[in-house]
Amino acid sequence: MSELLANPLVWLIAASEIGFWVLLAAGLLARYVLRLRRTSTVLLLLVPVLDLVLIGASLADVASGSPPGQVHGLAAVYLGGTVAFGHTLIRWADRSVAHRFAGGPPPPPKPKYGPEKVAYEWREWAKMAVLTGIAVAVMLLVSAVAGTEVPPVLQWGADPMWSWAFRVGIVTLIWFGVGPVWTTLAPPKAPERTDAQR
Structure with missing residues (x-):
């Protein structure tokens, strides 16, 4: 663990995560509190730049002679996560702040029943598949x-970098079974309303 923390790329990943939240908060503050819509747009458009810096640093690290390792796998998973789930998070935060400060409607709740719930589970799992x-x-x-060979899929778990792909692959498969497949086969039904509720 100490060797992992000594790698500057780990700290760049942490800085990217902090930067994501800082830019998101600053962008929403500029839009809904200070009413600076153009400034807000610029700040929110800077969020993907963090991803480009991170992937550039990761590639530069291996190009300079560092062997692909755990930190490069972590950077790849982090990048996948921000691309796959970042837009949803930004949209939710935007709607929440608009509701709080600009009189907008509240963010829609997650569906709990019926076809809407099934469609929701498939959409969310698709984001995980995109991450992977x-x-x-x-x-x-x-x-x-780096000029290194990609190990066979069944050997990914033993490779420092590719073990991250193995982990997210397992999570994606489990999510597939307990999320969209299970919900499709046994969609939850809304509780029946009693005469008093009608």
Whole structure:
């Protein structure tokens, strides 16, 4: 663990996470409190720049001779997560702040029953699948830049970098079973209303 924390790339990942929240908060503050819509747009558009800096640093690290390792796998998964789930998080935060400060409607609640619940589960799982796909693509790019071979899928768990792809792959498969598949086969039904409720 201490060796992992000594890698500057780990601290860049942490800085990217902090930067995401700072830019998001600053962008929403500028939009709904200070009424600076153009400034807000610029701040929110800077969020993906953090991802580009992170992937650039990861590639530069292996190009300079560092072997692909755990930190490069972590950076790939982090990048996949921000791309797959970042837009949803920003949209939720935007609606929440608009509701609080600009009289907008509250964010819609998550569906609990019926076809809406099934569709929601498939959409959320699809984001996880996108995360996994992006993480694997970035790891392939890192391997290509480093000039290293990609291990067979069944050996990913033993490789320092590819063990991250193995982990998110397992999570994606489990989520697939307990999320969209289970909900599709046994969709939750709304409780029946009693005569008193009618």
